[in-house]
Amino acid sequence: MRIEGRVALVTGASGGLGHTIARHVAHEGARLVLTARRTDVLERLAAELDATTMPCDLADPASAAGLVEQAGEIDLLIANAGVDAAEDLVDLGTDDIARTVAVNLTAPAVLAAGFARGMARRGNGHIVLIASMAGKIATVGNGTLYTATKWGLRGLGLGLREELRGTGVGVSTIFPGPISDSGMFADTGVPLPNSIKANTSLDVAHAVLEAVEHDRGEVDVASPLLRFAGAIGAVTPSLVGRVSRQQGAGEVRKQMVAARRTRDPHDKRSE
Numbered sequence: 001m002r003i004e005g006r007v008a009l010v011t012g013a014s015g016g017l018g019h020t021i022a023r024h025v026a027h028e029g030a031r032l033v034l035t036a037r038r039t040d041v042l043e044r045l046a047a048e049l050d051a052t053t054m055p056c057d058l059a060d061p062a063s064a065a066g067l068v069e070q071a072g073e074i075d076l077l078i079a080n081a082g083v084d085a086a087e088d089l090v091d092l093g094t095d096d097i098a099r100t101v102a103v104n105l106t107a108p109a110v111l112a113a114g115f116a117r118g119m120a121r122r123g124n125g126h127i128v129l130i131a132s133m134a135g136k137i138a139t140v141g142n143g144t145l146y147t148a149t150k151w152g153l154r155g156l157g158l159g160l161r162e163e164l165r166g167t168g169v170g171v172s173t174i175f176p177g178p179i180s181d182s183g184m185f186a187d188t189g190v191p192l193p194n195s196i197k198a199n200t201s202l203d204v205a206h207a208v209l210e211a212v213e214h215d216r217g218e219v220d221v222a223s224p225l226l227r228f229a230g231a232i233g234a235v236t237p238s239l240v241g242r243v244s245r246q247q248g249a250g251e252v253r254k255q256m257v258a259a260r261r262t263r264d265p266h267d268k269r270s271e
Contacts, residue, residue, distance in 0.1 A: 001124060001215070003212060007074055012130075013034035013080070017080060017130070017182045021078060022034060024209060039053070042055060076128070083104060086257050104146070104152075108129055116160070116169060123167065123168040126171070126215075129157045133175050137233035139244035139245075140241070172212065174204060177199060179204065196247070204221050
């Protein structure tokens with residue numbers, strides 16, 4: 001689908017990755033609708049890109065449904081918003097679990113369902129889900145709950161792509177590995193294992209554009225080792241888990257959690 005002249009909604013637009021994706025979609029000629037919780041950051045980006053803002057807390061499914069009603073006809077949905085849950089599952093409270101599932105999985109499903117109806121009726125449109133390589137491999141490098149939501153997001157993308165086949169609506173899922181200039185790795189400054197190379201938010205933005213323009217079902221944005229692990233992860237999950245432990249992925253995750261708690265003891269996760 002050509003992006004020029006389309007109306008695109010980007011969730012999580014107040015974060016670094018959301019910023020980069022929004023700028024590149026705007027550069028391709030789309031008219032933007034930006035949503036996030038942090039209205040001050042959102043307004044500055046909207047002024048730069050001549051975009052419309054619709055603040056929303058996607059942890060509330062009712063707010064996500066309201067966003068569908070408020071936004072109206074959207075040609076391109078980029079479901080980028082997400083929260084990490086790097087802690088061990090036993091260290092997460094009930095509210096942490098509920099919020100992570102709501103933002104990472106429920107909200108994309110609510111938005112995709114709401115906007116897909118209009119897209120299918122008009123016979124064109126595209127839905128992009130920003131997942132993670134954690135949605136293809138289960139390792140000690142990612143929190144258990146985060147991994148579960150990203151696996152769910154992959155299933156949502158694959159299933160919806162089949163459901164909408166023949167309607168003119170495309171569905172793509174993007175799987176970034178560690179990102180050097182936004183997100184938890186950038187925020188904490190914890191180094192990756194030597195065998196793992198980080199990508200940039202620009203790489204993810206380019207993957208989004210290619211996915212939409214060429215109707216790619218899935219696009220990995222990760223180092224060769226992570227892409228290989230993603231390819232064999234479903235076949236030999238125990239091997240992938242063992243190699244990740246040997247590479248020190250678990251220690252990296254512990255260092256990131258510790259660094260974030262040192263920075264802000266009251267903030268366990270970020271959006």
